[in-house]
Amino acid sequence: MAALVACIPFSNFANTPQDSILADVKPADVESVSVHTDAEGPALDIKTKSKQHILHHVRDSHDFTFFSDEAAGKHYGFPLPVILWDNGLHVFMSSEFHHGEKAAESNGNYYVLNHHDNKIYKVDGPEGKLNYEHGHEHPTNAKPLDLSITKSVLMILVTAILMLVIFTGLARTYPKNGGIASGFGRFFEPFVVYIRDEIAIPNIGEKHYKRYMSYLLTIFFFIWFLNIFGLTPLGVNVTGNFTVTAALAILTYVITTFTANKNYWGHIFWMPGVPWPMRIILAPIELLGTIIKPFSLMIRLYANIFAGHIVLMSIIALMFIFKNWIGSTLSFGLAFVLSILEILVALLQAYIFTMLSALYFGAAVEEHHHEEHHAEAHH
Amino acid sequence: MEKLLNDFSYGLFFWQVLIFVLLIVLLKKFAWKPILDSVNTREQGIKDALASAEAARKEMQNLQADNQRILQEARLERDAMIKEAREIKEKMIADAKAEAQAEGAKMIEQAKATINSEKNAAMAELKSQVSVLSVEIAEKLLKNELSNKEVQAALVENLLGDIKLN
Numbered sequence: 001m002a003a004l005v006a007c008i009p010f011s012n013f014a015n016t017p018q019d020s021i022l023a024d025v026k027p028a029d030v031e032s033v034s035v036h037t038d039a040e041g042p043a044l045d046i047k048t049k050s051k052q053h054i055l056h057h058v059r060d061s062h063d064f065t066f067f068s069d070e071a072a073g074k075h076y077g078f079p080l081p082v083i084l085w086d087n088g089l090h091v092f093m094s095s096e097f098h099h100g101e102k103a104a105e106s107n108g109n110y111y112v113l114n115h116h117d118n119k120i121y122k123v124d125g126p127e128g129k130l131n132y133e134h135g136h137e138h139p140t141n142a143k144p145l146d147l148s149i150t151k152s153v154l155m156i157l158v159t160a161i162l163m164l165v166i167f168t169g170l171a172r173t174y175p176k177n178g179g180i181a182s183g184f185g186r187f188f189e190p191f192v193v194y195i196r197d198e199i200a201i202p203n204i205g206e207k208h209y210k211r212y213m214s215y216l217l218t219i220f221f222f223i224w225f226l227n228i229f230g231l232t233p234l235g236v237n238v239t240g241n242f243t244v245t246a247a248l249a250i251l252t253y254v255i256t257t258f259t260a261n262k263n264y265w266g267h268i269f270w271m272p273g274v275p276w277p278m279r280i281i282l283a284p285i286e287l288l289g290t291i292i293k294p295f296s297l298m299i300r301l302y303a304n305i306f307a308g309h310i311v312l313m314s315i316i317a318l319m320f321i322f323k324n325w326i327g328s329t330l331s332f333g334l335a336f337v338l339s340i341l342e343i344l345v346a347l348l349q350a351y352i353f354t355m356l357s358a359l360y361f362g363a364a365v366e367e368h369h370h371e372e373h374h375a376e377a378h379h
Numbered sequence: 380m381e382k383l384l385n386d387f388s389y390g391l392f393f394w395q396v397l398i399f400v401l402l403i404v405l406l407k408k409f410a411w412k413p414i415l416d417s418v419n420t421r422e423q424g425i426k427d428a429l430a431s432a433e434a435a436r437k438e439m440q441n442l443q444a445d446n447q448r449i450l451q452e453a454r455l456e457r458d459a460m461i462k463e464a465r466e467i468k469e470k471m472i473a474d475a476k477a478e479a480q481a482e483g484a485k486m487i488e489q490a491k492a493t494i495n496s497e498k499n500a501a502m503a504e505l506k507s508q509v510s511v512l513s514v515e516i517a518e519k520l521l522k523n524e525l526s527n528k529e530v531q532a533a534l535v536e537n538l539l540g541d542i543k544l545n
Contacts, residue, residue: 060388147393148390152395156398156399160401164409171413171414174414179421179424181417189418192415192418193418196418213411214407217406218399241388242387243387244395247392247396
C-alpha cells in the first residue's frame with residue numbers, strides 16, 4: 001500500500017498530458033490547436049485555457065471525462081445519469097446535453113447545461129437559450145432541483161463501496177485467522193487502533209467513546225480515501241468541494257448537538273463560575289461558537305484540498321507555459337515535491353477533521369466537576 | 380461568498396448525506412463493530428496471556444525454590460544419616476573390641492587357672508612318683524649295701540659322720 005501511495009505522484013505526471021485538465025495543451029498538439037481555433041474565432045492563449053481547465057476541474061461535473069481531444073472536439077469518458085425534479089421526475093443521461101451544446105428534452109421539458117457554473121437550467125424549447133440579465137453573472141432561467149449522479153456523487157459511491165469491501169473484508173478475516181487480521185485490510189488495522197487509542201479515547205473519554213467510534217472511523221477513512229482519489233489522474237475533487245465538507249461538518253454538528261449532555265448546554269447558556277452579567281454576554285458568544293466550530297471544520301478541509309489542487313495544477317500548467325527545458329523541468333520538480341506534500345496533506349486533513357470532531361464530541365459529553373474548579377480559580 | 384453559495388449543490392449535498400449516513404450504518408454493523416470487538420478481544424487475550432505467563436514464571440520460581448529447599452533438606456538428612464551410621468559403626472567396633480578383650484582376658488584367666496591346677500596336679504603326682512621311686516631306690520640300695528658287713532659298718536659310720544656335720 002505504501003508503494004502504491006508513493007507511486008501516485010508518478011502516475012499523476014505520467015498521465016498528465018492525457019488528463020482532462022490539460023488535454024488541450026499537449027505540446028505536440030499546440031500547433032494544430034491554434035490553427036483549429038483560429039478558424040473558429042479568437043484563439044485563447046494558453047494561460048487563459050489553463051485557468052479555465054483548472055477551474056473546470058475543481059468543479060463538480062455531470063459527466064466523467066478522462067481526457068478530451070480539443071482539435072477533434074472529442075471527449076473521452078462516459079456520461080452520468082441526470083436526475084431532475086421539476087414537477088415530476090426527469091431522468092436521462094448527461095450525454096444528451098452534448099457537453100452543453102444542445103438542450104436535452106425530457107417529458108416535454110427542455111434543459112440546458114451551463115458550462116460556466118456546471119448547473120442545469122430550464123429553457124423554453126429545443127432552441128432555447130440562457131437569458132443573462134445585464135450585470136449578472138448567472139442566467140435568470142429557472143433551475144430545477146438537480147439530484148443527478150454527478151462525478152462527485154459517483155466518486156462518493158465508489159469510495160463508499162471501496163470502504164465497505166475493505167473493512168467488511170478486514171472484519172471477516174478475524175474469525176478465520178484466530179483473531180489476527182490478514183490480507184489487504186490488515187494495512188488499515190493500525191489506523192483503526194490509532195483512532196481509537198489516540199483520537200477517540202483521549203478526547204472523548206473512556207466512558208463515552210464507543211458511541212462515536214463508527215462515525216470517527218468512517219469519516220477518517222472517507223476523507224482520506226477521497227483526498228487520495230483527488231491526487232490520482234482521475235481528476236476528482238470531492239473533498240475540495242465545499243458542499244461535501246459542509247455535509248460532513250453539519251453531521252458533526254448534528255451529532256454534537258444531539259448527544260450533548262446537560263453540562264454542555266449549561267456551559268453555553270449559563271457559564272458557571274463567572275458573575276451573572278458576564279453570563280448574559282457569554283451566552284450568545286458561546287452559542288455562536290458552537291456554529292463556528294463546524295464551520296471552521298468545513299472551511300479547513302475545503303480550503304486545504306481546493307488550494308492544493310489549484311496550486312498543484314497551476315504548477316503543472318506552468319510546464320506547458322514555459323515550454324523550455326529549464327522552466328518546465330523546474331516546475332516538474334516543484335510539482336513532484338508538492339504532490340508528495342499533498343499526499344501528506346491528504347492524511348493530515350483527514351486526521352484533523354477526525355481529531356476536531358472527536359474534540360467537539362468530547363466537549364459535548366464531558367462530565368464536569370467544574371463547580372469546584374471555577375471556585376478554585378476565583379480564590 | 381455569493382459565488383460559494385451559488386456553487387452549493389443541493390443534489391450533491393443530498394447524495395453525500397444519504398450515502399455517508401448509509402455508509403456509517405453499514406460499516407458499523409459489518410465492519411467497525413466486528414473489527415473493534417476482535418481487536419479488543421485480542422488485546423484482552425494478549426493481556427491475559429502476559430499475566431498468565433508472569434504467573435507461570437512466578438510459580439516456576441516458587442517450584443524451583445521448593446526444589447532447592449527439598450534438595451537441601453535431603454542433603455542434610457543424608458549427611459546426618461551418614462554421620463549416625465559412622466558413629467554406630469565406630470561404637471559397634473569399639474564394643475566388639477571391648478567385649479573381645481574381656482572375653483580374651485577371661486579365657487586367659489581360665490587357661491592360667493587350668494594350667495596352674497594342671498601344674499599342681501602334675502607336681503603332686505611327680506612328688507608321689509619321686510617318693511615311690513626314692514623308696515624303691517633306697518630299698519634296692521639298702522638291699523645291695525646291706526649284703527656286706529663291712530659296707531654296712533661303713534655306711535653307719537658315714538651316716539653318723541653326716542649327723543655330726545648337721
